[in-house]
Amino acid sequence: MHVSLPDKVAIVGGAGKVARRLIPLLVARGIDVVPLVRRQEQATELESIGVSPRLLDIESASADEWVEALRGCDAVVFSAGGGADGNVERKRTVDLEGSTNAIEAARSLHIHRFVQVSAIGVDSPPDESRGEAWVAYVHAKRDADVALRASGLRWTILRPGRLTDDEPSGHIALGEEVGYGSIPRADVAATIFACLRDPATVGKQWELVSGEIAIGDAVAAAV
Numbered sequence: 001m002h003v004s005l006p007d008k009v010a011i012v013g014g015a016g017k018v019a020r021r022l023i024p025l026l027v028a029r030g031i032d033v034v035p036l037v038r039r040q041e042q043a044t045e046l047e048s049i050g051v052s053p054r055l056l057d058i059e060s061a062s063a064d065e066w067v068e069a070l071r072g073c074d075a076v077v078f079s080a081g082g083g084a085d086g087n088v089e090r091k092r093t094v095d096l097e098g099s100t101n102a103i104e105a106a107r108s109l110h111i112h113r114f115v116q117v118s119a120i121g122v123d124s125p126p127d128e129s130r131g132e133a134w135v136a137y138v139h140a141k142r143d144a145d146v147a148l149r150a151s152g153l154r155w156t157i158l159r160p161g162r163l164t165d166d167e168p169s170g171h172i173a174l175g176e177e178v179g180y181g182s183i184p185r186a187d188v189a190a191t192i193f194a195c196l197r198d199p200a201t202v203g204k205q206w207e208l209v210s211g212e213i214a215i216g217d218a219v220a221a222a223v
Helices: 019-026 041-047 063-070 088-108 133-150 183-198 215-222
Strands: 006-012 032-037 076-079 114-116 154-160 163-166 171-175 181-183 205-212
Touching: 006 019, 006 088, 019 032, 019 183, 032 041, 032 063, 063 088, 076 088, 076 183, 088 114, 088 133, 114 133, 114 183, 133 154, 154 183, 163 183, 171 183, 171 215, 181 183, 183 205, 183 215, 205 215
Parallel strands: 006 032, 006 076, 076 114, 114 154, 154 205, 163 181, 181 205
Antiparallel strands: 171 205
């Protein structure tokens, strides 16, 4: 693995559960972390752990506000999500438009590295019996991935299975298709970190669930 970490990483969805597990990994390596958060109390909390949050409402921010939020960074991690409720509209404004707006701002600032957290199986037709919000979520994640692949950025797309708050195992199954399963958010964060470290992960789209292979070894084997 080639250790080539960026100097300053913006995290869209910076107060989310995956981001909160990624931040300590980056901080421990001396990386300047810029979590983008919606509320001042979130920013204040994150400042206490040594990062530099910026306020941005990703559902209403203008293109100029996006540019200012990402200015000075050299990588972007998109890990935002519109939540598990039935709000169909937020699947578009957060999961899709949040991603496409971040992509455009990164391109305008010549921030080339972009790692996106998507979801397993979103290229397949969604199970409509799970409701309108689920269908909207699958389509939003799918379309965000399409936009990122077409962006010209140095992208990596990670598509985890069902996210849990279980303790991390440090072991995953990683590949273009791995079969449905679950994975602790901490293991997703560690996989993001491994991808940021390795330039060979650029242009790769992988599903991931808990498995038997150590994260670093799984990433190295997949590139």
